[in-house]
Amino acid sequence: MVVSDVPWYISLRFLGLLIAGWLLLVGVTALAAYRAVSSTLQPVDAMTSKLAEITGGDLSQRVPVPWFHDELRRLAERANQTLDRAERAVEQQRRFASDTSHDLRTPLTAMHTELDEALLHPEETDWPRTARAVLDSLERLQLMVASLLDIARLDAGAPGRREPVDLAELVKSELVRRARKVTVTEQLTPGVVVDGDPLHLSRLLGNLLDNAERHAEHNVTVEVARDDGSAVLEVVDDGDGIPPDQREIVFQRFARLDASRRKDAGGTGLGLPIARQIAENHGGTLTIGDSPCGARFVLRLPLRS
Incomplete structure (x- = not known):
């Protein structure tokens, strides 16, 4: 008696169709996955191509932004x-x-x-x-x-020293070594301590005093105080002052107002920008506030915790 290799209850035709359908399903799935991945990565290709075109001589170009929020x-x-x-x-x-x-x-x-x-x-x-x-x-x-x-x-972001600096003592030491061109009034609160680089903070204060002395008529006032958890240093002169619409211009490098050029034709226009950059490197701000007379420069730094 001859025994068939395939049991009687299995149809060879059905088995072939099943295998063919499975292969077709795998192929369609692979093709769909390939097209989906290609479509998904198409924005990446576009961004890569655009980045390759951007050079140091022309940074005005931007990469395309895909439509979907993903x-x-x-x-x-x-x-x-x-x-x-x-x-x-x-x-x-x-x-x-x-x-x-x-x-x-x-x-x-x-x-x-x-x-x-x-x-x-x-x-x-x-x-x-x-x-x-x-x-x-x-x-x-x-x-x-x-x-x-x-x-x-x-x-370059070169790190400076960080140590406790008493702003009142810093002002006193700076004023002692300066040849005063005008009268300087001190209003110093002791014990206002910040963490900072003493050399950089001395340069900041020196630049503010140089600017104030150039524009003052008779007097410069230096004040150190605490205010709302911050150390505040103010340098105020009794000169002509700075118009509100020009208070940010003076912090631009090489920027010099007409009044400044008349007062001091040999200035560099770099003192105030350097002072602001030092303040920002110490986590603080340097701005020009309102004043009834002259210019009022306000330095705010975090108090030493």
């Missing part, structure tokens, strides 16, 4: 935000380089002109006066280079 959309938005910050930083560096080259050329041109005129008529030249003029230009150039080095360190 992770890829958030990724595209975050990438565009990063490009926005990069574009602003590069533009700021370009303006800074342009302004720096212009302001560095000014004292160099003045020295060149003085010496050139002196050498054309050496017998008629007042050499002591020429030497003083060249020395003034050199001092301005030295001040500007020192300020540029400070800005480079601050921009």
Whole structure:
């Protein structure tokens, strides 16, 4: 008797159809998954292609943002935000380089002109006066280079020392070593302590005092106090003051108002920007407040816990 390999209750035709259907289902599923994944990754390909096109010379382009609110959309938005910050930083560096080259050329041109005129008529030249003029230009150039080095360190985020600093003692030590050009009134609350770099905070205070003395008529007031959990240092002069619409302009690098140019033609326009950057690096703020007379610079720093 011959025994069949396939039991009688199984149909070979049905089995073949079942296998064919299974293979077809697997193929359709794989194709659908491939198309779904390709469709999902298409925005990623578009973003990758756009990022490859963006160069340092042109940061104005942005990656396409997908329509659906999902992770890829958030990724595209975050990438565009990063490009926005990069574009602003590069533009700021370009303006800074342009302004720096212009302001560095000014004292160099003045020295060149003085010496050139002196050498054309050496017998008629007042050499002591020429030497003083060249020395003034050199001092301005030295001040500007020192300020540029400070800005480079601050921009690089170089960490400074952190130690307790009593603002009242800082003001006293700064005023003791300064040759006062105007009367300075002190209103200092003792024991107002912050965590900071003493050298950087001294530079901040020195820049504020330099600015106040240049614009004061007779008096500068320096006040240290506590206010709502913050350490507050105010430097107020009795000069012409700063109009409200120009109070942020003075914190821009190389920005100098017309009144400032008349008061001090040799300024660099870097003192106040450096002071604000030091304040921000210490977690504080430096602003210009309202005052019945003159300019009122207000520094706020977190009190030492």
